Amino acid sequence: MAKTSDAIAELAVPKKENSKSTLAAGIVSRWSKLEADRNYWMSMWQQIAELVMPRKSYILNTTITPNSEREARLYDSTGVRANQVLAAGCMSYITPADSRWCSFDAPSDIEDGDGVQEYFAEVTEIVMETLARSNFHQAIHELYLDRGCFGTAVLFVEPGEKLPLTFTNVDVGTFCISENYEGYVDTLFRRMEMTTRQLVQQFGIDNVSDAVRKCYNDANGKGMDEKWHVIHGVYPREEGARNKKKYDGPNKPIASCYVEEKSKHVLRESGYDELPFMATRYLKWQKSAYGWSPSWVAMPDLRQLNFLQKQMDALAELAAFPRILAPDSLESSIDLRAGGVTYFNAADPNARPIEWATQGRYDIGLERVAQKQKDIQEAFSVPLFQMFTAEESAAPNRMTATEVNARNAERLAQFSPTFSRLTTELLTPLLQRVYGILARNGAFPPPPEALIQQGPTGELYIPEPKVNFNSRIALAVKNMEQGATDATVQRAAALASVTQDPSIFDNFDTDKMVRESALAAGMDSEYLRPKEQVAQMRQQRAQAIQQQQEMQAQQHAAEVASKVGGIKGDSAMVQGVQQQMASMM
Numbered sequence: 099m100a101k102t103s104d105a106i107a108e109l110a111v112p113k114k115e116n117s118k119s120t121l122a123a124g125i126v127s128r129w130s131k132l133e134a135d136r137n138y139w140m141s142m143w144q145q146i147a148e149l150v151m152p153r154k155s156y157i158l159n160t161t162i163t164p165n166s167e168r169e170a171r172l173y174d175s176t177g178v179r180a181n182q183v184l185a186a187g188c189m190s191y192i193t194p195a196d197s198r199w200c201s202f203d204a205p206s207d208i209e210d211g212d213g214v215q216e217y218f219a220e221v222t223e224i225v226m227e228t229l230a231r232s233n234f235h236q237a238i239h240e241l242y243l244d245r246g247c248f249g250t251a252v253l254f255v256e257p258g259e260k261l262p263l264t265f266t267n268v269d270v271g272t273f274c275i276s277e278n279y280e281g282y283v284d285t286l287f288r289r290m291e292m293t294t295r296q297l298v299q300q301f302g303i304d305n306v307s308d309a310v311r312k313c314y315n316d317a318n319g320k321g322m323d324e325k326w327h328v329i330h331g332v333y334p335r336e337e338g339a340r341n342k343k344k345y346d347g348p349n350k351p352i353a354s355c356y357v358e359e360k361s362k363h364v365l366r367e368s369g370y371d372e373l374p375f376m377a378t379r380y381l382k383w384q385k386s387a388y389g390w391s392p393s394w395v396a397m398p399d400l401r402q403l404n405f406l407q408k409q410m411d412a413l414a415e416l417a418a419f420p421r422i423l424a425p426d427s428l429e430s431s432i433d434l435r436a437g438g439v440t441y442f443n444a445a446d447p448n449a450r451p452i453e454w455a456t457q458g459r460y461d462i463g464l465e466r467v468a469q470k471q472k473d474i475q476e477a478f479s480v481p482l483f484q485m486f487t488a489e490e491s492a493a494p495n496r497m498t499a500t501e502v503n504a505r506n507a508e509r510l511a512q513f514s515p516t517f518s519r520l521t522t523e524l525l526t527p528l529l530q531r532v533y534g535i536l537a538r539n540g541a542f543p544p545p546p547e548a549l550i551q552q553g554p555t556g557e558l559y560i561p562e563p564k565v566n567f568n569s570r571i572a573l574a575v576k577n578m579e580q581g582a583t584d585a586t587v588q589r590a591a592a593l594a595s596v597t598q599d600p601s602i603f604d605n606f607d608t609d610k611m612v613r614e615s616a617l618a619a620g621m622d623s624e625y626l627r628p629k630e631q632v633a634q635m636r637q638q639r640a641q642a643i644q645q646q647q648e649m650q651a652q653q654h655a656a657e658v659a660s661k662v663g664g665i666k667g668d669s670a671m672v673q674g675v676q677q678q679m680a681s682m683m
Contacts, residue, residue, distance in 0.1 A: 122362040125331045125355055129287045132274035139388055143248050143270055146393045149400045150177040150247045157271040173407035176471045177393070177400045180478035184392065185242035187483030191570040192520070195235045198226055199569040200529060204549065205561045213546035215628055218563060221542050225532055228262050228541070237265035241378075241524075244270055246478060249380045249391030252286065253524065255531045256374055262539065263532060268375070275377050277387045278334075283377035283523070285333040289359070294324045297365070301356065307363035327359040332375060372534050378524040380516050396477040403470040406463060413458045423454035482509045486570060514575055521567060529565050583611060 140157055147155035152169050172178075193199050202218040202225070229235075237253060244251040248270045258264035268288055276285035294313045297306050303314065313321025332354050340349040347354075350369025357364055379389025393400070424432055425448060432440045432451055443449040475481065536542060537560070545560055553559055587606070594602045613626060627635075 118364045119362065121355060121367070122357045122364045125287075125329055125357045126359055126362055128331065129274065129289070129329045129359075132276060132287050136274050136388070140271060142394075146247060146391075146397065148172070149397075149404065150181050150393045151243060152178070154244075154247070154270070172404065173411065174403045174467075174471075176403060176474050177396060177478075180396075180475050180480050181243060181246045181393070183475075183480045183483055184246040184478045185239060187479070187486070188242040188520075189235070189239050191483065191486055192517070192572070193235070193238055193525070194569065195230065197569075198222065199567065199572075200225075200525070201566045201568060202529075202533065202563040203566055205564055208549065208561070209629065212548040212630075214548050215626075217543065217546050217549065221533070221563070224536065224541055225529070228532070228536060232258065232261050232263040232265060234263070234265050237267045240267040245378060245380050245389075245520075246391055247393050249383070249389030249394065250275070250377070252288075252375055252377045253528065254375045255528060255535070257535055257539070262541070263535065275387050276333075281382075283387060284373060285331075286375050286377065287329060287331045290328045290330060291325050292328050293322070294326070295322045297326060297328070297358075301365045305365055307358050307361040309361055310358065328365065329357045329359050331355045331357070332370070332373070335369070371538070372531055373527060374531065376524045376527050376531075378520060381519065392477040392479070396474045399470045399473045399477075403467065403474065406467050406470065410460070410463045410467065413460055413463060416456055416458065417460065420453040420456040422451050424451035425449050479509070479513050482513050485509060510571075510574055513571070517571060517575060521572075525567065526565050530562055533563065583615070587611070 144155060144157045147157060149172065152172060189195075201222045204214045204218060208214060241251045241253050244267065250270065252268040252273055252275070254266040254268060256264050256266075268286075272290070273286055273288035275283045275287075278284045292300075294310055297310050298314050303311060306314070310326060313324045316322070332352060335351060335353045339353075340351070342349070347368040350371060352370035352373055354366075354368045354370060354374075355364065356366045380391040381389060383390040422432060422434070427449055428440070428442060428451060431442075440451065442451070549560055550558055551561055590602050590606070594600050609629075609632075616626060
């Protein structure tokens with residue numbers, strides 16, 4: 099467990115000038131290498147953005163000016179709207195703002211008794227309330243849009259000044275990432291454009307470069323809005339690069355360094371207790387660190403659909419305003435206005451103006467457009483979210499319930515791989531990061547003794563909690579997996595009925611099956627009794643049954659003795675047995 103109250107422990111810039119310059123040069127050099135590796139992706143992201151998210155199509159040209167030029171080149175918005183449905187679906191059915199979509203639980207090696215379950219229930223409530231009071235939902239919605247469009251998205255989580263937490267979705271094209279040997283992204287370098295005033299506000303006048311300080315002190319104030327590039331590097335520190343017994347910035351496990359790119363000047367060196375960012379990929383692109391998205395799948399259809407719609411517009415315009423073939427004798431005499439009258443020589447049938455070359459097949463074009471739109475929507479999992487919102491077309495109403503369930507399971511199975519990657523790369527580390535920040539800030543109640551562990555060197559700590567997901571999609575995935583359990587239990591019940599042998603259920607841990615099934619169905623863990631309490635209730639029940647059996651046995655013995663031995667019912671022996679039975683009740 100961290101021993102500092104802040105998530106970030108800042109440190110003054112190193113005193114030795116050569117160490118500062120070496121660190122700054124290393125940061126800038128590594129940024130340049132990662133940027134070169136990312137260059138191919140930039141052009142592809144630009145093409146995708148123009149068709150799926152035009153408002154972010156400034157990847158190659160970072161000069162953003164308000165205009166509609168990019169939108170004017172887009173003739174069909176199916177890709178834009180499909181990505182919006184995907185993002186909105188993820189918001190509503192994975193991280194909804196109006197319900198508890200996750201919960202914390204004790205690690206697997208710790209029993210849930212002695213107040214542990216109640217503690218994590220309270221922790222869950224505090225985390226949910228904190229997320230609701232922050233900008234979490236705005237930031238993660240933007241991340242879902244980037245993830246569906248580009249395939250790669252990054253979210254920063256840091257303590258806030260006005261609120262406990264601040265979430266920042268990092269724009270695609272401004273960051274570079276790198277994986278560790280296990281394939282997880284643990285390194286992020288990003289370039290930020292900041293004005294002179296912003297640099298001084300964030301880092302202080304004493305920590306900026308001489309060039310920035312000169313602009314800030316410019317008497318006429320023109321240098322205040324001068325723009326500078328800043329490189330921010332976040333990466334794991336090597337084992338020998340920090341002292342684990344210290345808890346200041348340079349000895350945190352995760353390094354954080356801000357460098358002014360042009361002057362190679364270190365603005366701030368600090369550290370984090372855990373990764374402050376989460377990089378998520380929709381799916382991975384082979385060995386690259388960057389992701390693959392539905393936009394890549396739909397790109398051929400997006401391009402063809404855009405071309406088709408342009409041609410369909412031309413064909414519709416031609417039908418509304420057809421070409422006219424007229425004899426030269428009617429030059430300047432044809433009135434094409436609504437209600438206009440054109441005079442011609444009725445004795446000469448060839449003198450009449452006629453439509454010309456307007457036989458385009460608009461119906462065939464509509465069929466092609468509809469098919470392309472359907473393919474694009476399927477690439478973005480639109481039918482899956484229509485399933486959840488009950489907005490299916492009339493066709494499934496003609497299907498049986500079994501067929502509908504089979505189709506829904508197929509759609510869910512197609513979405514399950516990216517959902518699994520989302521929970522692994524984004525949601526789980528995000529919640530662990532939030533838990534760490536709030537724990538260090540004292541936002542949680544005192545933990546129960548059963549949860550406090552002792553490390554190898556004697557230090558006390560609380561192990562990271564287990565994260566459970568209770569959103570609608572998470573529960574649907576669990577229920578899909580639960581189907582195998584249900585089918586097995588039903589088959590076992592049928593066999594037990596046929597063979598008259600209930601011992602077949604000895605193969606199953608029924609307690610675990612029931613508890614897991616309850617959680618998979620979405621039941622709140624607070625409604626489940628702790629295992630220790632369940633064991634105690636069963637012990638009490640067994641004791642009560644045993645006492646009841648003993649009472650019945652003694653009563654039976656007394657009755658037999660009375661009949662066989664001629665002992666009267668009011669004899670001392672019978673009365674003694676009755677008194678003993680009464681004392682047991």
